[in-house]
């Protein structure tokens with residue numbers, strides 16, 4: 413059982429027995445708990461850009477994984493931009509500045525951004541380790557001088573940058589966190605299981621919108637070339653059993669672009685880039701009723 417309720421009614425998530433094998437966890441949850449079955453769980457058609465925004469709603473524009481390829485993206489009308497990481501290829505200061513200029517050119521009232529595994533310079537422990545190594549896995553990063561990237565977050569002047577932190581915008585509590593399951597040793601990678609769960613445990617209850625870089629298990633997390641699900645099992649349990657946001661926005665798995673619901677939370681994988689890094693998937697818009705509007 414991946415969830416416990418304390419005498420104070422607080423839900424505690426524990427590490428799932430199949431945490432390290434998400435494909436197996438998916439099968440187990442499906443067979444034993446019908447966790448991914450209709451009618452509650454299903455795909456959702458994206459809202460057309462010309463759909464009128466209902467009164468008393470805020471329109472969110474979700475993008476992710478733009479990977480320094482923003483030039484041709486047609487941005488729709490909306491109120492709040494949510495970018496869920498991998499806005500660069502390597503987190504180079506020049507890329508971050510270019511991304512920030514692009515943000516500055518967009519008309520949204522608010523813009524909220526998290527990092528992904530490609531924002532190497534944003535992960536201070538990762539970059540410190542990289543600088544110690546005498547072989548050059550990422551030559552253009554390794555040749556940077558520390559003072560060029562030390563304060564890289566400060567280049568993001570045209571957005572709110574979240575890193576294991578939250579902001580309230582238009583009454584919505586929005587929490588953002590960049591961590592993803594270890595894959596090829598990039599930034600913000602952690603082993604599946606307790607290490608990632610420790611990060612998810614920092615997400616407060618009552619968050620309206622959760623921004624992560626990668627997907628939870630079972631919701632737009634399929635990697636066709638490997639016939640595998642790669643979403644985080646502990647993230648799924650945290651979202652469905654403890655935090656229960658209205659919107660979970662992410663990217664990370666480019667092939668998983670699309671929208672699903674479990675009947676309560678809407679899951680949006682808005683990866684702009686395809687698996688071959690072509691920036692052809694359009695931003696996804698989503699309307700939420702303003703908090704306090706009944």
Ligand SMILES: Nc1nc2c(ncn2[C@@H]2O[C@H](COP(=O)(O)O)[C@@H](O)[C@H]2O)c(=O)[nH]1
Pocket residue numbers: 477498529530593594595635638640642664665666667686687
């Ligand atoms: N089998 C896995 N494949 C993964 C995982 N994370 C990412 N990927 C694959 O790489 C691309 C691009 O990701 P990026 O972070 O380099 O932009 C993604 O679309 C997947 O095909 C993983 O954890 N396991």
Ligand SMILES: [Mn+2]
Pocket residue numbers: 477479498528664666
């Ligand atoms: Mn990516």
Ligand SMILES: [Mn+2]
Pocket residue numbers: 498528529530625664665
């Ligand atoms: Mn990524």
